[in-house]
Amino acid sequence: MTRTTKPDDGGPTATPAASLRFDAVQKRYPGNARPTIESLSIEVPAGEICVLVGPSGCGKTTAMRMVNRLIEPTAGQILIDGRPNTERAPADLRREIGYVIQQTGLFPHRTIAQNVATVPKLLGWSTDRIAARTTELLELVGLDPEFADRYPAQLSGGQRQRVGVARALAVDPPLMLMDEPFGAIDPITRERLQNEFLRLQAQVRRTIVFVTHDIDEAIKMGDRIAVMRPGGRLAQYATPAELLLSPADEFVEQFVGADRALKRLALGRVRDLELEEPTRVRYGDPVAGVREALRRAEVPYPLVIDADGRPLAWLDDDDLHGERIADGIGSEVAVVDRDDILRDAFSDVLQHRVQYAAVTDHRGVVIGILSADAVARELAPPGPAPVQPAEAHHGTGA
Amino acid sequence: MSLVLAQSGGFVRDRSAGASGQDACVARDGVCPSWIAENFDRYVEPLQRHVLLTVVALVIGFTISFALALLAHRRRWLVTPIVQLTGILYTIPSLALFFLLLPLTGRGFLTAEIALVSYTLLIIFRNVITGLDGVPADAVDAARGMGLTDRQVLWKVEIPLALPEIAAGLRIAATTTVGLATLAFFAGAGGLGDPIYADLTFKSNVLVAGGLCVLLAVVLDLLVLLAQRLLTPWTRAATA
Ligand SMILES: Nc1ncnc2c1ncn2[C@@H]1O[C@H](COP(=O)(O)OP(=O)(O)OP(=O)(O)O)[C@@H](O)[C@H]1O
Ligand SMILES: [Mg+2]
Numbered sequence: 001m002t003r004t005t006k007p008d009d010g011g012p013t014a015t016p017a018a019s020l021r022f023d024a025v026q027k028r029y030p031g032n033a034r035p036t037i038e039s040l041s042i043e044v045p046a047g048e049i050c051v052l053v054g055p056s057g058c059g060k061t062t063a064m065r066m067v068n069r070l071i072e073p074t075a076g077q078i079l080i081d082g083r084p085n086t087e088r089a090p091a092d093l094r095r096e097i098g099y100v101i102q103q104t105g106l107f108p109h110r111t112i113a114q115n116v117a118t119v120p121k122l123l124g125w126s127t128d129r130i131a132a133r134t135t136e137l138l139e140l141v142g143l144d145p146e147f148a149d150r151y152p153a154q155l156s157g158g159q160r161q162r163v164g165v166a167r168a169l170a171v172d173p174p175l176m177l178m179d180e181p182f183g184a185i186d187p188i189t190r191e192r193l194q195n196e197f198l199r200l201q202a203q204v205r206r207t208i209v210f211v212t213h214d215i216d217e218a219i220k221m222g223d224r225i226a227v228m229r230p231g232g233r234l235a236q237y238a239t240p241a242e243l244l245l246s247p248a249d250e251f252v253e254q255f256v257g258a259d260r261a262l263k264r265l266a267l268g269r270v271r272d273l274e275l276e277e278p279t280r281v282r283y284g285d286p287v288a289g290v291r292e293a294l295r296r297a298e299v300p301y302p303l304v305i306d307a308d309g310r311p312l313a314w315l316d317d318d319d320l321h322g323e324r325i326a327d328g329i330g331s332e333v334a335v336v337d338r339d340d341i342l343r344d345a346f347s348d349v350l351q352h353r354v355q356y357a358a359v360t361d362h363r364g365v366v367i368g369i370l371s372a373d374a375v376a377r378e379l380a381p382p383g384p385a386p387v388q389p390a391e392a393h394h395g396t397g398a
Numbered sequence: 399m400s401l402v403l404a405q406s407g408g409f410v411r412d413r414s415a416g417a418s419g420q421d422a423c424v425a426r427d428g429v430c431p432s433w434i435a436e437n438f439d440r441y442v443e444p445l446q447r448h449v450l451l452t453v454v455a456l457v458i459g460f461t462i463s464f465a466l467a468l469l470a471h472r473r474r475w476l477v478t479p480i481v482q483l484t485g486i487l488y489t490i491p492s493l494a495l496f497f498l499l500l501p502l503t504g505r506g507f508l509t510a511e512i513a514l515v516s517y518t519l520l521i522i523f524r525n526v527i528t529g530l531d532g533v534p535a536d537a538v539d540a541a542r543g544m545g546l547t548d549r550q551v552l553w554k555v556e557i558p559l560a561l562p563e564i565a566a567g568l569r570i571a572a573t574t575t576v577g578l579a580t581l582a583f584f585a586g587a588g589g590l591g592d593p594i595y596a597d598l599t600f601k602s603n604v605l606v607a608g609g610l611c612v613l614l615a616v617v618l619d620l621l622v623l624l625a626q627r628l629l630t631p632w633t634r635a636a637t638a
Binding site: 091095109167177 | 542
């Protein structure tokens with residue numbers, strides 16, 4: 001997923017995203033005394049990610065699976081683009097709704113390409129069109145084309161999850177259902193997949209129902225978050241910023257957690273902060289000139305870049321001797337992407353035990369420097385009111 | 399009782415056959431290479447018959463068990479009665495079954511096949527059910543979630559993934575049937591049981607007929623294994 005945000009890049013099959021509405025939906029499983037979902041009403045505008053979040057067993061999966069009729073509601077209805085989802089045969093309906101689950105559900109007996117081609121094949125696409133689309137999708141989710149002929153068992157968990165996403169996107173469905181898609185993955189890979197998915201979503205703009213029980217993931221991924229409490233009752237349906245700033249009640253407040261201020265870091269992106277300008281130098285530059293430039297610099301260390309502007313190393317005072325900067329010297333640079341959320345970027349910076357991280361664009365070119373101070377300032381803005389309402393920007397970074 | 403049923407089919411040791419130098423060996427009931435070489439073609443017809451008995455029993459047995467398994471896969475309550483019924487068939491001694499069938503179907507191929515088929519049912523049925531049960535639930539859920547119909551889920555996901563288990567059942571059934579088919583002789587259906595029971599004391603005879611049985615069992619086993627390997631390339635990829 002190294003491609004940048006191109007406007008309106010839905011490919012040749014681009015279909016408009018669908019809007020989704022739960023209308024007083026109730027679900028009581030036979031044999032259960034109380035309904036799993038008492039009455040759920042939410043509206044998801046086209047092209048947005050709606051996260052269903054809540055403690056285990058509160059009915060998130062149940063709610064999601066009623067959308068593509070894997071589960072039928074006991075009462076109420078679900079409308080897709082204003083039309084009840086019961087109007088169509090379940091199989092037809094499901095072919096137009098992307099479906100991603102935590103266990104991936106990849107077919108072990110089919111190659112990656114065949115897995116991705118599942119729905120196009122059901123819809124009777126020509127082999128040429130399927131082949132072209134498969135290649136395109138693997139690239140879209142950042143998988144090497146050489147994976148096409150492998151079997152799922154030959155992939156890592158993260159790679160399998162990407163295939164799951166590619167497979168769900170195959171026919172560019174107007175609506176996607178994702179049940180804890182990154183739940184069973186190690187934290188570092190999960191963070192990467194989340195970022196890549198958000199970048200992908202900025203490109204394809206599908207309507208997505210995203211289930212998680214992780215509030216941090218909800219805040220990061222959601223345009224809107226539906227916090228559910230046991231019994232399938234909606235505790236609050238709001239944007240991530242609203243949720244953090246004004247939780248509707250004690251349940252939500254507890255669920256969101258005491259570290260709400262820290263969580264606000266998940267709302268901002270690196271690019272939203274004011275970045276500092278580094279002193280860019282190249283190996284072989286005259287040391288005197290560098291020293292001169294440093295005198296006026298915000299960041300007290302010169303940053304070595306390569307011919308394309310990518311960061312190579314930090315230099316400190318000890319490195320600045322002799323006539324010219326010696327090849328290959330300096331210390332490692334912590335690099336964050338301009339689209340990373342602040343929380344992740346900050347933790348990267350802390351992990352490297354440095355003050356500064358180089359911020360790069362999608363090509364890896366340095367566009368500025370993020371300092372730990374800048375993050376701290378964002379966290380606790382100076383002035384009389386220590387907790388200042390954050391701007392209403394949120395999650396996906398349109 | 400075997401004497402009542404037994405009909406040697408003319409397969410009596412011809413002690414005079416063979417070169418005169420072999421007579422001593424044959425008279426001792428020993429393993430006589432030249433006797434075997436000279437008389438080998440007498441085993442070809444029983445072998446062909448044995449192959450026919452086995453393959454027909456396997457094809458019919460597989461068809462019935464597979465159909466029953468598909469039926470029971472969606473209607474779980476059927477599993478127990480089917481296992482019980484085929485279990486009873488499995489435990490009736492084959493000779494007893496021949497006797498029970500004689501008044502109904504008479505001597506011959508049909509009687510033998512009914513007995514042989516009934517022995518395969520339990521093995522194959524259980525393995526197909528086990529195979530279908532072992533299909534990862536998430537693959538089935540994803541298949542349904544992507545809009546495969548029930549039939550497509552069955553044929554495109556569940557059955558392919560159950561193939562290793564199905565093949566395992568077929569291999570056990572094949573080996574068992576090759577062995578049991580030697581008893582078809584008692585139902586007058588021929589096969590390698592003919593020469594074996596015609597002269598159990600003659601080592602050359604038992605060695606050739608028994609050896610052909612083992613060979614047939616091995617060949618059938620390898621054939622099923624080969625078919626399985628060709629049909630399930632992913633099982634090797636997983637461990638590679
Ligand atoms: N098929 C079913 N029959 C009966 N009860 C069910 C069924 N499926 C789910 N339930 C019950 O409904 C409740 C909600 O289940 P659901 O799977 O929707 O929860 P969830 O919010 O997705 O939980 P988790 O975070 O653990 O995945 C649970 O108490 C569960 O026991
Ligand atoms: Mg769930």
